[in-house]
Amino acid sequence: MKTVDPAIEARLRSEICPRCSRYTAQGTCSLPASRPCAIFRNLPGIAEIVRRTRSKRIDPYMEGVRLNVCCACPHEDDHGSCPMRDHVDCALDAYLPIVVDYLESALAEEANRGIGDTSPGGSADDPADHPSR
Numbered sequence: 001m002k003t004v005d006p007a008i009e010a011r012l013r014s015e016i017c018p019r020c021s022r023y024t025a026q027g028t029c030s031l032p033a034s035r036p037c038a039i040f041r042n043l044p045g046i047a048e049i050v051r052r053t054r055s056k057r058i059d060p061y062m063e064g065v066r067l068n069v070c071c072a073c074p075h076e077d078d079h080g081s082c083p084m085r086d087h088v089d090c091a092l093d094a095y096l097p098i099v100v101d102y103l104e105s106a107l108a109e110e111a112n113r114g115i116g117d118t119s120p121g122g123s124a125d126d127p128a129d130h131p132s133r
């Protein structure tokens with residue numbers, strides 16, 4: 001699985017964390033060390049889902065997360081339930097539309113610079129093809 005450029009990850013943190021209920025007044029994350037953030041723990045896998053999905057709706061991205069991330073997450077039970085999701089305490093679930101929008105733009109820029117994977121099923125330069133959620 002391709003790694004994600006540290007600069008992309010850093011910019012995503014600066015976008016997402018200040019909006020997150022786990023962000024503290026001191027600018028830190030209140031999650032315990034034993035529970036790393038589902039977004040940044042799974043970023044390469046999430047980027048892979050974004051690269052191979054092209055939709056104006058969030059549902060296909062959410063389905064990709066459920067199938068590829070949640071199913072391997074220690075918080076999801078054998079019935080597909082997750083207490084973190086139920087209590088709106090998973091940043092990945094809560095902020096997925098923002099994460100997808102950001103990654104689509106960042107990965108398209110990376111691909112245009114010739115350093116990324118150019119595999120998504122459409123041109124990211126075409127505004128009509130860019131999902132609006």
Ligand code: SF4
Nearest residue numbers: 017020022029037091
């Ligand atoms: S839970 Fe994730 S998104 Fe929220 S503040 Fe912590 S690191 Fe940032």
Ligand code: SF4
Nearest residue numbers: 070073076082084090
């Ligand atoms: S919604 Fe639950 S199972 Fe899915 S990544 Fe978040 S904590 Fe893990």
